[in-house]
Amino acid sequence: MLELEVLSLRNNRLKEIPAACLEGWARLKTLNLADNKLEMLPASIADCVSLQRLDLGHNKLAELPAELGRLAALEYLDASRNALKELPEDLGNCSRMRVLLLGDNSIVAVPGEMLSGMGQLRCLHLQSNKLSDLPEEVGSLRELEDLSVAGNGIKALPDSIGGCKSLKRLYCQGNAKMTAVPASLAELTELEEASFKMCKLKSLPEGAEASWGKLRYMDLSSKGKKPSCKLPAEMVESLERAEVRLVGFALAKKKKGKKKGK
Numbered sequence: 001m002l003e004l005e006v007l008s009l010r011n012n013r014l015k016e017i018p019a020a021c022l023e024g025w026a027r028l029k030t031l032n033l034a035d036n037k038l039e040m041l042p043a044s045i046a047d048c049v050s051l052q053r054l055d056l057g058h059n060k061l062a063e064l065p066a067e068l069g070r071l072a073a074l075e076y077l078d079a080s081r082n083a084l085k086e087l088p089e090d091l092g093n094c095s096r097m098r099v100l101l102l103g104d105n106s107i108v109a110v111p112g113e114m115l116s117g118m119g120q121l122r123c124l125h126l127q128s129n130k131l132s133d134l135p136e137e138v139g140s141l142r143e144l145e146d147l148s149v150a151g152n153g154i155k156a157l158p159d160s161i162g163g164c165k166s167l168k169r170l171y172c173q174g175n176a177k178m179t180a181v182p183a184s185l186a187e188l189t190e191l192e193e194a195s196f197k198m199c200k201l202k203s204l205p206e207g208a209e210a211s212w213g214k215l216r217y218m219d220l221s222s223k224g225k226k227p228s229c230k231l232p233a234e235m236v237e238s239l240e241r242a243e244v245r246l247v248g249f250a251l252a253k254k255k256k257g258k259k260k261g262k
Contacts, residue, residue: 010055019044024048034058034078046070057081057101063118069093080104088174088177092117103127112137119143127171139163150174150195159230162187169247173197173219186211195219197248201229221248 002024010032017033021041030053033041038059045051047068051074052067061082068074069090077091077100084105091097092114100118102126110126112135123146131152139149139160144167151174160165162184168191172178178199186208197219204220218239222228230252239246 003027006030006052009036009226011035013037015039017042017177022113023047029053029073031055041065043067052076052077064088072096075099077101087111087114095119099119100125101125103129105129107131108136109133110135112136116140116163122146122166124148124159134158134161136160142166145169146191147171153177155179157181157185159184161185164188166190168192168214170194172199175199176223181205189213191215193217195227197221198223204235204254209235209242212244213242214237215239215242215244217245217247221245226250 001033001138005027007028010075014036015038018260021042022042023188025048027050028048029050031048031240032055034055036059037153038061041061041064043059043065045065047193048071050073051071052073054074055078057078057161058081061079061084063084063086066088068099070086071094073096074094079096081103081104084107087110089111095117096121098119100121107129114138115135118141121144122142123140125148126148127148129152131149131154132150132156134157136158138158140163142163142165144164146169147167148171150171154175155177161182169229170191176198179202183205186205186241189211191212193212193216200222201220227248229249230244230254231249236246236251
């Protein structure tokens with residue numbers, strides 16, 4: 001039994017995992033505990049030193065043990081659809097992490113120290129939590145391709161977002177307090193798809209269209225009948241020429257030049 005590399009206990013209505021059950025699983029690479037009723041994960045998870053994939057989705061976990069940070073081989077962690085409010089900083093020790101799914105919880109803050117240790121992260125899902133901001137350290141995620149912070153209370157993206165040089169998909173829809181995006185958003189040259197639906201953006205960074213050569217879709221729809229986001233005609237024409245599907249905007253009025261004196 002202890003030679004197993006894959007173990008799935010998914011959808012078994014489990015309420016707990018006794019600590020002793022995880023001891024000695026040094027060769028286990030994949031552990032699926034999703035769709036149960038777990039309220040805690042024992043610290044003995046650290047004994048699974050070869051673990052690469054851990055699925056804890058759709059349980060009742062109120063916290064993640066700091067010992068997860070000792071799983072140096074961990075590349076994939078799904079802890080979505082739980083009752084998490086905080087995240088352990090030690091999770092940042094999982095330097096091989098590539099996919100981190102934390103959506104549909106009650107997380108109020110993301111530790112910057114945690115993100116700064118995840119230089120190989122490709123996918124970060126934080127949708128449907130209670131976030132009011134993101135730490136500046138998100139900009140250290142140079143390999144990040146997929147970022148979702150939809151359905152939170154985020155007022156603004158950090159200026160450091162421009163450091164996510166590999167970002168292809170950015171989902172911010174449903175952040176009703178977001179009224180602007182930083183100028184550094186124009187530095188995301190790999191961006192293909194972005195959604196700010198149900199936000200209240202007033203504009204986009206000036207000249208951003210010149211950098212978004214790979215952009216194919218952007219949703220700027222607001223809640224009201226009239227679009228809140230106004231874009232200059234030159235930007236719209238440039239994006240449309242590049243076959244970008246642009247949704248939910250209005251054309252900004254051209255600024256009138258000062259009349260010369262007679």
